[in-house]
Amino acid sequence: MFFxxxxxxxxxxxxxxxxxxxxxxxxxxxxxxxxASAGANAAxxxxxxxxxxxxxFFVGSGKVDEIREAAVQYEADVVIFNHGLTPSQxxxxxxxxxxxxxxxxxxxxxxxxQRARTHEGKLQVELAQLxxxxxxxxxxxxxxxxxxxxxxLRGPGETQLETDRRLLQIRISQIQKRLDKVRQQxxxxxxxxDRAEIPSVSLVGYTNAGxxxxxxxxxxxxxxxxxxxxxxxxxxLRRLALxxxxxxxxxxxxxxxxxxxxxxxxxxxxxxxxxxxxxxLLHVVDAASVERDDNIAQVNDVLHExxxxxxxxxxxxxxxxxxxxxxxIERDDEGQPERVWLSAATGxxxxxxxxxxxxxxxxxxxxxxxxxxxxxxxxxxxxxxxxAVRGEQHDEQGDTWLDIRLQERDLNQLxxxxxxxxxxxxxx
Numbered sequence: 001m002f003f004x005x006x007x008x009x010x011x012x013x014x015x016x017x018x019x020x021x022x023x024x025x026x027x028x029x030x031x032x033x034x035x036a037s038a039g040a041n042a043a044x045x046x047x048x049x050x051x052x053x054x055x056x057f058f059v060g061s062g063k064v065d066e067i068r069e070a071a072v073q074y075e076a077d078v079v080i081f082n083h084g085l086t087p088s089q090x091x092x093x094x095x096x097x098x099x100x101x102x103x104x105x106x107x108x109x110x111x112x113x114q115r116a117r118t119h120e121g122k123l124q125v126e127l128a129q130l131x132x133x134x135x136x137x138x139x140x141x142x143x144x145x146x147x148x149x150x151x152x153l154r155g156p157g158e159t160q161l162e163t164d165r166r167l168l169q170i171r172i173s174q175i176q177k178r179l180d181k182v183r184q185q186x187x188x189x190x191x192x193x194d195r196a197e198i199p200s201v202s203l204v205g206y207t208n209a210g211x212x213x214x215x216x217x218x219x220x221x222x223x224x225x226x227x228x229x230x231x232x233x234x235x236x237l238r239r240l241a242l243x244x245x246x247x248x249x250x251x252x253x254x255x256x257x258x259x260x261x262x263x264x265x266x267x268x269x270x271x272x273x274x275x276x277x278x279x280x281l282l283h284v285v286d287a288a289s290v291e292r293d294d295n296i297a298q299v300n301d302v303l304h305e306x307x308x309x310x311x312x313x314x315x316x317x318x319x320x321x322x323x324x325x326x327x328x329i330e331r332d333d334e335g336q337p338e339r340v341w342l343s344a345a346t347g348x349x350x351x352x353x354x355x356x357x358x359x360x361x362x363x364x365x366x367x368x369x370x371x372x373x374x375x376x377x378x379x380x381x382x383x384x385x386x387x388a389v390r391g392e393q394h395d396e397q398g399d400t401w402l403d404i405r406l407q408e409r410d411l412n413q414l415x416x417x418x419x420x421x422x423x424x425x426x427x428x
Contacts, residue, residue, distance in 0.1 A: 012040040031082040043074035205284035206295035207255030210318040214344035215252040244362040288322035369428035
């Protein structure tokens with residue numbers, strides 16, 4: 001263990017402070033969901049309001065006394081703040097409260113550690129934990145803050161704390177190298193998909209918006225989905241066949257959250273790479289949430305932070321079964337699908353989602369009547385194999401007329417494979 005923590009359990013005192021500045025605002029109801037997702041027992045929620053942060057304790061001394069009394073009353077093992085704390089604030093609070101103190105980032109990291117399933121996901125969580133821990137090591141080693149001494153050990157030496165920081169940095173470097181390999185493997189897979197011209201579509205959205213449930217419904221997959229925050233951490237990719245488009249790759253990614261710490265975004269770059277390199281993003285929104293508009297803004301902020309702000313987006317308003325609304329597609333002034341309203345839980349509107357994705361991706365469709373001679377039977381059979389033939393007639397001269405509709409890229413690939421010059425095709 002790099003870091004000694006107090007022996008503790010799951011009994012928690014929660015602290016939420018309302019600030020006058022809008023940018024510091026956190027949601028107490030979301031805080032309770034986070035705590036529940038971490039498996040802690042919320043003994044009580046202590047609220048307060050301040051104009052600005054107290055440099056020493058984050059909250060005022062009177063509020064510290066109130067928290068201490070509650071910790072004794074409820075025999076709390078941990079006090080959790082719904083805010084980011086500096087390492088010195090955590091240390092000061094722990095000394096005063098005589099119990100473990102955790103901030104919002106530490107809470108999210110704990111949930112991440114529980115949710116990670118794959119080797120890549122576990123590496124990303126460990127990296128984020130170590131980077132978070134690096135500035136907080138001092139409180140675990142207060143009894144070893146003296147230089148080594150004795151015969152043969154005199155001189156500058158190295159404190160146990162410095163040794164531990166050095167070992168921690170070595171481990172961070174090792175994990176970063178492994179994650180670089182993961183990114184390279186993903187880049188290679190992406191290049192292979194590009195060569196095959198297979199579009200990539202990524203699900204993004206606020207945590208618990210229903211992305212994994214939608215992913216399972218759309219792909220008949222069995223990705224873990226639950227009514228809790230960060231139910232899915234690891235990216236999952238599946239192929240999905242769409243009319244007029246053919247095969248696409250659909251990716252389920254980690255959910256976003258308000259004020260997602262920058263270090264967590266950095267650590268999950270390998271996972272979020274699927275979003276940054278997608279041809280289309282499906283921004284899944286909990287349509288029934290009272291925080292809907294704010295959650296949309298938070299997701300957009302993270303997308304810009306990871307470099308995905310310019311990728312085309314199709315908004316998907318999920319959970320309409322809770323609003324008693326009907327599934328529908330809303331279009332922009334040019335007739336392009338802009339928003340799809342559906343219910344991933346009941347499956348209502350999934351056909352409209354597939355239609356909207358097809359329309360957004362199938363922007364280059366070849367459609368018309370193609371004339372084929374008796375010697376062009378191979379081209380005819382291949383067009384049928386692609387599902388491109390909508391109708392067929394024969395004339396008195398023995399020629400075949402095909403009504404076809406398919407992606408331009410699929411036609412080009414077929415002609416190249418058969419060695420047919422596109423200029424030689426005879427269209428009606």
